[in-house]
Amino acid sequence: MSTPTGSRRRADAVRNRRLALEAATALLSEPGAALTVEAIAKKVGLGAATVVRAFGGKDALLDAAVSGLLEPVVRRARDLLAETTPTRALHVFLRELLAFQTAHHGINDQLGGLDLPATTALRADLVRAVEEMIDGARREGTVRTDLDPGVTTTLIGQTALAVARARPPSQELADAYLTVLLDGLRPPAAP
Numbered sequence: 275m276s277t278p279t280g281s282r283r284r285a286d287a288v289r290n291r292r293l294a295l296e297a298a299t300a301l302l303s304e305p306g307a308a309l310t311v312e313a314i315a316k317k318v319g320l321g322a323a324t325v326v327r328a329f330g331g332k333d334a335l336l337d338a339a340v341s342g343l344l345e346p347v348v349r350r351a352r353d354l355l356a357e358t359t360p361t362r363a364l365h366v367f368l369r370e371l372l373a374f375q376t377a378h379h380g381i382n383d384q385l386g387g388l389d390l391p392a393t394t395a396l397r398a399d400l401v402r403a404v405e406e407m408i409d410g411a412r413r414e415g416t417v418r419t420d421l422d423p424g425v426t427t428t429l430i431g432q433t434a435l436a437v438a439r440a441r442p443p444s445q446e447l448a449d450a451y452l453t454v455l456l457d458g459l460r461p462p463a464a465p
Contacts, residue, residue: 287328290320293318294328295342297314299343300317301317305441311326314335333388333390336388337391337392340381340393341395347370359414360407360413367403368452372433375435375438408426417459417461419461433452
């Protein structure tokens with residue numbers, strides 16, 4: 275049987291978990307922000323031990339925060355594949371991916387060496403979705419077939435990272451990168 279004190283503790287634990295997750299997610303969007311347990315705790319006025327207890331550790335907290343950001347991106351890629359042609363899906367998604375990377379550029383720099391199973395799974399889903407877009411666009415004749423699909427996917431990912439790291443952020447630069455990337459992916463003109 276639960277007691278009022280037990281219920282109160284559970285409610286506090288749920289609230290602390292939500293606050294820690296919100297703080298971690300917010301810090302992921304702040305350029306140069308340190309993703310430490312202490313920084314997360316300070317942002318929401320909790321103790322570092324409370325933040326750790328809420329998630330069981332920094333890795334689990336960051337995994338929840340990053341996967342929470344990535345999940346709608348993966349869902350959007352899947353929705354585009356279902357709603358339109360692969361070529362159109364690729365063009366629309368790349369623009370949105372560049373915007374996402376720019377808004378959350380610090381994520382990749384701070385995740386090395388962490389155990390992030392949910393994030394790793396979502397990244398793999400994202401790569402598969404982009405590969406499906408590329409494969410479909412290749413079948414439609416709008417993306418060159420002389421490049422290995424894995425190389426093309428890596429090229430897209432590295433371009434998104436390059437745009438994301440540009441300081442200050444520039445929509446003009448993002449548009450230029452996207453134009454050059456998409457022009458480069460088009461099949462060469464027949465001789």
